[in-house]
Amino acid sequence: MNGRLPLLCPLAAVVLALGTACVPGGIDDPVPSQNVPGVIESTSPSTGGPAMNPQDLDDSVVFLKITVSGHVLDDGGGNGDPVRSDEVRAVGSCTGWVAGGGGEIVTAGHCVDPDEGRAAVIDAYRAGAEPIGGDGLKAEFEIRVEAGQPDIDGATIKDWVPVEVVDVVPYEQGNLALLRGPGRPASTPPPMEIAESGLQPGDRVTSIGFDGADADVSATSGIRAPSFAAGAVSARDVSPQGVTGYEVAADVSSGMAGGPTVDEWGRVVGVNTYVVRGGRRDFNIVTTTSELRGILARNGVG
Secondary structure, eight states: OOSOOOEEEEOOEEETTOSOOOEETSSOOOEEEEEOOSOOOOOSOOOOOOOOOHHHHHTTEEEEEEEEEEEEEEOGGGTSSOEEOOOEEEEEEEEEEEOSTTSEEEEOGGGTOHHHHHHHHHHHHHHHSOOSSTTOEEEEEEEEEEEEOOSOTTOOOOSOEEEEEEEEEOGGGTOEEEEEOOOOGGGOOOOOOBOSSOOOTTOEEEEEEOOGGGTTOSSGGGOOOOEEEEEEEEEEEEOTTSOEEEEEEOOOOTTOTTOEEEOTTSOEEEEEEEEEEOTTSOEEEEEOHHHHHHHHHHTTOO
8 A cells, every 4th residue: 555545446337236346445556656746848759640520439439338137045044944125227338449350349347247236236135135144145147238429420339239248358468348239230339449658657548438417317318528637657567466557647537437548649558447536636447458468369459
């Protein structure tokens, strides 16, 4: 733990109980290997090329609606047969972006992790009924993920499209997930380009995603355009589990988890994972491109 005592919040927007709750000191604050306060100059070489065009990028960003539904088994505190609840449902949202021509979508791992889904169902059950047996709860559940886009120029997804969860890297190991949609050329947004090199302190970046206020949208027509939060890389972080990420001073809101962070030329340099709150300002932690390339290569994307 470094000198801050923040609240660490996964960025998934939540209706009922989807995702990890924000609790004081609930997860160890990643330990930065270097910390550069204030405004510094980038050490990355300039690569030239056209500047970022937000309209081109938001064509490739998708709103993810995650629905977890199932039943809770309450063991009754060991005093009888387990009680099976009525169906419990939790709905939340994250952001994803298209990484491959076959409809592959990248997002944050905690958005679709089965452990998070199980916790969401149990938390929703606890919110609606007093558990008979206290903590002895199990859950039978399924996670349904649908992708949509707002009604903007360039959008190719006109209605909710079901997507398959292909691979999940757990929160503690890198917090990434790969999804796959139908992959029809006419309905697949263009894939985003991934930067060849990683970030350096001082690099100017932009984090993209959908504000969490849209978590309970029932139709794609209710999705607002994605937000673009500009900032700069302030430090390189290494978590207690040895996972490297970058600390970005950008005003990222809930629901932007899984969205891309891009460089000045619109190339993806990381994925939004969680926010460090507290101290002098809030920071967005993004993954490295090496972690991102790893999950894509493992699944034959690229």
